[in-house]
Amino acid sequence: MLKKQIDTFKRYRFLLRELVKKGIKLKYRRSYLGILWTLLEPILTTCVLTLVFSGFFHKGDKTFPVYILTGRLLYTFFSSGSKAAMKSIRAHAGMIKKVYVPKYIYPLSSVLFNFVIFAISLIVLVGALFIFKVYPNWWTLTAILPLIMLFLLTLGAGMILSTLSVFFRDLEYLWDVGLMMIMYTCAIFYDDKAMISSANGWVFKINPLFAIIKDFRAAIYGENMFASPAWVIMPAVVSVLSVVIGVLMFKKNQDKFILHI
Amino acid sequence: MAKYAIEVNDVGMKFNLSQEKLDSLKEYVIKMLKGQLKYNEFWALKNVNFKVEKGDRVGILGLNGAGKSTLLKVIAGVFKPTEGSVVRHGRLVPLLELGAGFDSQYTGAENIYLYSAVLGYSKEFVDRKFDEIVKFAELEKFIDVPIKNYSSGMKTRLGFAIATQVEPDILILDEVLSVGDAKFRKKSEAKIMSMFKSNVTVLFVSHSLDQVKRLCNKAIILEHGQLIASGDIDEVAAIYEEKTK
Structure with missing residues (x-):
């Protein structure tokens, strides 16, 4: 059974690569700066956010742009990856109706192509680290851990959303609202410490994406994220669980997709 | 067998x-x-x-x-x-509603690779077959043009060419x-x-x-x-x- 699965995956590896390539190519096609936007966009929005939040609210922290950038980059990947995965089944309805292809290829490729774009945009972060003199140490290497969790969480959410949205299209609008909620509880552009200790701190504590961003920031600033283990264990468990649930849901319902697209 | x-x-x-x-x-x-x-x-x-x-x-x-x-x-x-x-x-290749799996923003050449991948073929295989497909579809001049600018006849020709040149079982x-x-x-x-x-x-x-x-x-x-x-x-x-x- 498992061997058969692996064989099918091998056979469709080229398709997966083609779909990832297609996602990246088509995202910036017909724009003059093309793939450069992957770098320009986070730079520009970080400029705006820095201007607004340090200029107007008088934040003293010199590395504030790095703080914003880390939060924004990770959130953007989660939001665009999960959205693309959610819409992937309907976007490829023409193919699904005609030819047999293992269907998980579609959400998987959507998350992957967004991850590639995200990985490219991390160059901006490296640049920012030099400009604002945040120098790496050994703890910086642990940044890989939140990135893995982020990928799994996005994939899991994407699988769940893509399954549900085949049956209920309203979800596409509902998820926009959900993402807004998630964004505001991610502390992208304000100080998280004050928020966690406030009365509504629990909202932050149950948001796995916020925990991932927090861990990533700790690593980038060269701190030990394991100093508060709960903030690492919770998102790790949630991201693995989301993939498990996503895969099971998708597998159980994938044969019914064709009747609803 | x-x-x-x-x-x-x-x-x-x-x-x-x-x-x-x-x-x-x-x-x-x-x-x-x-x-x-x-x-x-x-x-x-x-x-x-x-x-x-x-x-x-x-x-x-x-x-x-x-x-x-x-x-x-x-x-x-x-x-x-x-x-x-x-x-x-x-290997099974369906010739139903030719060209329904194409992406309209993609060029003819890109669609050849995409479509063959959907049918489960490898990149090396398509590399070998590419010229034959283009020639059979008679689209040499237009292969780098996005599909959305193709006529419906050109699209079906391309679909037919891909599905038949890949030698299905x-x-x-x-x-x-x-x-x-x-x-x-x-x-x-x-x-x-x-x-x-x-x-x-x-x-x-x-x-x-x-x-x-x-x-x-x-x-x-x-x-x-x-x-x-x-x-x-x-x-x-x-x-x-x-x-x-």
Whole structure:
């Protein structure tokens, strides 16, 4: 059974690569700066956010742009990856109706192509680290851990959303609202410490994406994220669980997709 | 090597008719509360059982709504049968609604790679076949133009060229022998004929009995989702002529 699965995956590896390539190519096609936007966009929005939040609210922290950038980059990947995965089944309805292809290829490729774009945009972060003199140490290497969790969480959410949205299209609008909620509880552009200790701190504590961003920031600033283990264990468990649930849901319902697209 | 290319074992395909158009949560909840979520069962196929030997060319006959397209989709693996199973030996390429899997923003060249990947071929294989496909589709000048600027004839030509140049083991033809202009039609028929000689297994759906007689050596008849006859083309064609009189 498992061997058969692996064989099918091998056979469709080229398709997966083609779909990832297609996602990246088509995202910036017909724009003059093309793939450069992957770098320009986070730079520009970080400029705006820095201007607004340090200029107007008088934040003293010199590395504030790095703080914003880390939060924004990770959130953007989660939001665009999960959205693309959610819409992937309907976007490829023409193919699904005609030819047999293992269907998980579609959400998987959507998350992957967004991850590639995200990985490219991390160059901006490296640049920012030099400009604002945040120098790496050994703890910086642990940044890989939140990135893995982020990928799994996005994939899991994407699988769940893509399954549900085949049956209920309203979800596409509902998820926009959900993402807004998630964004505001991610502390992208304000100080998280004050928020966690406030009365509504629990909202932050149950948001796995916020925990991932927090861990990533700790690593980038060269701190030990394991100093508060709960903030690492919770998102790790949630991201693995989301993939498990996503895969099971998708597998159980994938044969019914064709009747609803 | 297995003797059969396709084995269709007791296949049944059930649709829940009333369920098909429910795609908003609001509608679903309202219907559920009202207790209107009834399933209007409809068996498009029932107890269909037949085997296709390697190299056979099987015509599928039947009136509108007999379940021909459903059967092809089940065999192609697009529909999962409610009952029974389908076993395929070899690579299957469907020639239905040519070009429906293309991406309109992509150029012709990019679509060749994408479409072949969908059919399950590797990059090396497409690299080798690329020039042949372009040449057969007669699109040398336009291959780097986005598909959205193609005429419908150009699109079907490209679809046909890809599906036939990749040398499938099993080919599914759904009334597509009327591709493009007269010249290209002749060329595509010749191509299909030459594929017949290379021992490809073919499933062919058409309303034209003459065409089926000309192309196929075996045939089956479907009626209301049931298989009512199968065998050599002459016998089955006689039964079909009797039925449609």
